[in-house]
Amino acid sequence: MLEIEENNDITLITQPVSLAELKQIAELRFGDLVKGVVDIEQKIMAIGGELHADEEAYLLAQGSHQQNLWGINLYPDKTFPELVEFDSMINIRPSQNNRSRSVEDENIRKVIFEIVGSLITASKRDPASAVVKN
Amino acid sequence: MDKVYHKSLAAGRWFGMSLAEQLGNVGSEVGRAIAAQKSGEKQREENAKERAIELFDLTVSDIRWSARLKELVRGREVLVDWFYGNNIYGSSPQNLEKYFYYFAYAARKAR
Numbered sequence: 001m002l003e004i005e006e007n008n009d010i011t012l013i014t015q016p017v018s019l020a021e022l023k024q025i026a027e028l029r030f031g032d033l034v035k036g037v038v039d040i041e042q043k044i045m046a047i048g049g050e051l052h053a054d055e056e057a058y059l060l061a062q063g064s065h066q067q068n069l070w071g072i073n074l075y076p077d078k079t080f081p082e083l084v085e086f087d088s089m090i091n092i093r094p095s096q097n098n099r100s101r102s103v104e105d106e107n108i109r110k111v112i113f114e115i116v117g118s119l120i121t122a123s124k125r126d127p128a129s130a131v132v133k134n
Numbered sequence: 135m136d137k138v139y140h141k142s143l144a145a146g147r148w149f150g151m152s153l154a155e156q157l158g159n160v161g162s163e164v165g166r167a168i169a170a171q172k173s174g175e176k177q178r179e180e181n182a183k184e185r186a187i188e189l190f191d192l193t194v195s196d197i198r199w200s201a202r203l204k205e206l207v208r209g210r211e212v213l214v215d216w217f218y219g220n221n222i223y224g225s226s227p228q229n230l231e232k233y234f235y236y237f238a239y240a241a242r243k244a245r
Contacts, residue, residue, distance in 0.1 A: 030236045030239055050153060050240070051153075051202055052205060057201070089212065090208070100224040101224070101225075102224070
């Protein structure tokens with residue numbers, strides 16, 4: 001079962017979900033893609049929105065701080081870490097020296113990978129087998 | 135008089151479309167601009183760019199999205215930067231087309 005809170009189309013992920021569940025969410029809207037926004041401080045993410053800005057607004061309303069939020073795309077047909085794509089309009093944030101849709105700071109990308117790796121697992125039964133590629 | 139490419143859309147039809155339909159249509163024009171650029175057809179490229187911006191501006195003016203404007207106006211800025219600016223946001227034809235493609239996909243899926 002998904003450990004989630006749903007708000008319209010947005011799902012807040014605070015506990016591990018499986019790739020299969022992620023795939024179901026992808027199929028609801030974009031086919032092979034799920035948009036997500038990660039809070040690198042709270043180590044949670046909101047997924048499933050139509051726009052990254054919708055998920056960002058959702059997390060801000062939950063108490064997240066703007067500077068901790070980064071937009072990603074998740075491709076559940078791929079394996080970790082390739083399933084994560086750093087490409088979102090909300091990432092353009094010159095105040096944090098990020099001037100593209102990517103996440104330019106390697107350390108932040110690393111944190112995002114860690115969070116996504118811990119929240120998306122290969123199967124529901126075995127969260128410990130988080131989809132980590134050697 | 136201002137040039138308007140999409141008269142019936144500007145007159146109201148656009149505002150009956152979902153956001154995914156709107157952005158999917160913007161993406162069609164972006165795709166045409168990219169295709170014309172590749173084939174060196176300057177006038178076709180310019181016309182497609184203008185149509186893309188016109189449609190994007192209709193979306194930005196759609197009061198239904200007033201609480202979601204951040205991404206929309208940022209998206210317009212990125213597009214115009216790639217069309218006419220110095221590409222300070224590092225866009226490419228591939229990542230622009232991909233951004234819009236998924237809205238077109240979602241719009242078709244919703245039908």
